[in-house]
Amino acid sequence: MLQIATGKLFTCPTRLENRLRGMLYTNAVLLREEAIDTAAGKLLPSTSHSVRPFGLVFESIERIEQEADGKPGVLVSSTVDPYLHDFAILVSFALNCVCTPDFDLARRLTSGERGMSTKVAPQQLIRRFFARECTHDPEGLVFLPTFIDRVIGLQRKTFLGVMRAIRTYVNAMHRIADDLELAYALLVASVESLAQDFDGHPSDWASVNEKKRSTIDAVIAGLDAAVADRIRDAILKFEHVALGRRFREFVIAHTTPSFFREAVEGSGRRVGRSDLAGALAEAYGSRSKYVHQIQRLPSMMSLPNGYAETLLEGRAVHLTLQGLSRLMRAVIIEFVMRQPVLDHEPYDYRLEREGVIQARLAPQYWVGHAEGDITRSGRDKLEGFLEQLESWLVNGDGAVVTDMRPVLAMSARSAPTIPKSLRRPYFALHALFNLYVSAPQRAPVPPNVQQMIERELDEPSTEALVALAAYGQVVSWPLTTHRELLDSYLLRRSSAAGLRLPRLFEAAIMLELAERYRDAGDMARCREMVSLAVENHPGHPGLLALEERLGSESPIEWRRVLLPLPPEASPEPAEE
Secondary structure (H helix, E strand, C coil): CHHHHCCCCCCCCEEEEEEEEEEEEECEEECCCCCEEECCEEEEECCCCCCCCEEEEEEEEEEEECCCCCCCCCCCCCCCHHHHHHHHHHHHHHHCCCEECCHHHHHHHCCCCCCCCCCCCHHHCCCCCCCCCEEECHHHHCHHHHHHHHHHCECHHHHHHHHHHHHHHHHHHHHCCCCHHHHHHHHHHHHHHHHHHHCCCCCCHHHCCHHHHHHHHHHCCCCCHHHHHHHHHHHHCCCCCCHHHHHHHHHHHCCCHHHHHCCCCCCCCCCCHHHHHHHHHHHHHHHHHHHHHCCCCCHHHHCCCCCCCEEEECCEEEECHHHHHHHHHHHHHHHHHHCCECCCCCCCCHHHCCCCCCCCCCHHHCCCCCCCCCCCCHHHHHHHHHHHHHHHHHHCCCCCCECCHHHHHHHHHHHHHCCHHHHHHHHHHHHHHHHHCCHHHCCCCCHHHHHHHHHHCCCCCHHHHHHHHHHCCCCCCCHHHHHHHHHHHHHHCCCCCCCCCCHHHHHHHHHHHHHHHHHCCCHHHHHHHHHHHHHHCCCCHHHHHHHHHCCCCCCCCHHHHHCCCCCCCCCCCECC
16 A cells, blocks of 8 residues: 555556554654655654653655546545554564554563463564664664665565565564464565565476475376476476475575674574575474474474574574574565666556455346357356346345346357357256246247257256256256266366356255155165255255155155245346
8 A cells, every 4th residue: 555655556647645644653762853754654753752662653645546537536545544554564674673553562562571372572582673672773764764665666566575575574573472383484474475476486397396206207207208298397387396495595595695794682693604595494394384283393492592593403403583583584675675666657556455355246237248258158147147046036026136138149149159168057047047037038049049958958067957956857867977966066166167056056956966866765875965965055944854854755855945935926037
């Protein structure tokens, strides 16, 4: 949000300017009275030092862009809150201190108290950051506006990645007061995110995990070399290669000679250049052990150690929280300083503003649209119509069912010329629409298309399952095929090529298979399918009652189980 408010990303003139102010609380003692000007706003130090944490005033100009069509627009202001939080994160990171809009949080972090699950106060593990008072001289304060100006000037993609890394870093520092392992993992993650997005690491076969690589190489050893290379290339497209290696190489590449020459307080062991690769491997391993197994850090790393940056366990060098935090901060700063900056970068930021979310519209707003090329929209339209149909079947006349005849007319004309996978959802949609609406409202079907519908909906497919269930027709495929198709649907329904049915129809196709098992005398699998329906439509009273009374003599009819009462009238399709 800070970068948006500067107007750097605008393509149209500024329509509105708002002067915003907010309060920040910090342990930083800023030895100056005049404001600190940055590209993201001003920071006015307090002249009172009697209250701790100290108060700072943040002041900025929020610029609102004029709409491209010349209309006035609806956004008046995002208020100061999103800018205040982002600015606090930058100040905390740049000055290596606590800075937050939350007075209670700032007081707790600098109180010297230990956390709920930690043995020591954070001040005893991290130098300076959590001190009751953190003094910054005027010369040191020059870095704050320099760094913030540099961050604001970054290209938008880089800016978002840097802010994500800095936010994770500051969050990690806050977690030191409560959970050392989580804090350690977040510190690693702050730079790991930059490494994955900006290291330019090429995916090669040598980067694949050695055990996985050797196993695959053994399997394809007898194949033609060209075929083997194509298999490796196919695997590399989806393989997250050498994440630990990429993290280490990124950190080493952004660790400058000055890092090892910087004067720091404390007499503890510091990390050396030759120790860096091994220490980073141990740090990444600790991060992975926490994420996957919630394993604790070595016990020596959770005790006061004179702000040592490394500890030896056996012969392995481990970065302490002090060493890791200083190293990750130095790497992020170096990365920022190496990036190009731009004064102006036209960019569509509308979906990145605070409070803006993307949500799928209700089906009545799009399912009946027949404009343009809709040949690839069949699955979406079938899903949307089934949502409406479910609502009507369960709730009655208050539900909206869209008139699908324009869509069905267009799909009927293109059906003979498009692939089966694209026309089959439209065939199911055609069958379902004409089943539930009254006769005068039905969509006409050309004879050749009707023949295709009957033939293709008699073949195994998810679309056929739901259509046959709706018509009450018994599936003619072998039971094994029926079960494999249901299992395949459940496995693939979340994929890009899948089809997701509403819960009513998912339960319906499960009960249809349960009835086939019951009719075949296989009550064990029948009960399995009923249980699956119960657990995939949790709390449905009809399914729970069915599970209680299930017997081999009573046929299972999904409508009687799932619907409150059979609908007495057909839905009237609504115009858009």
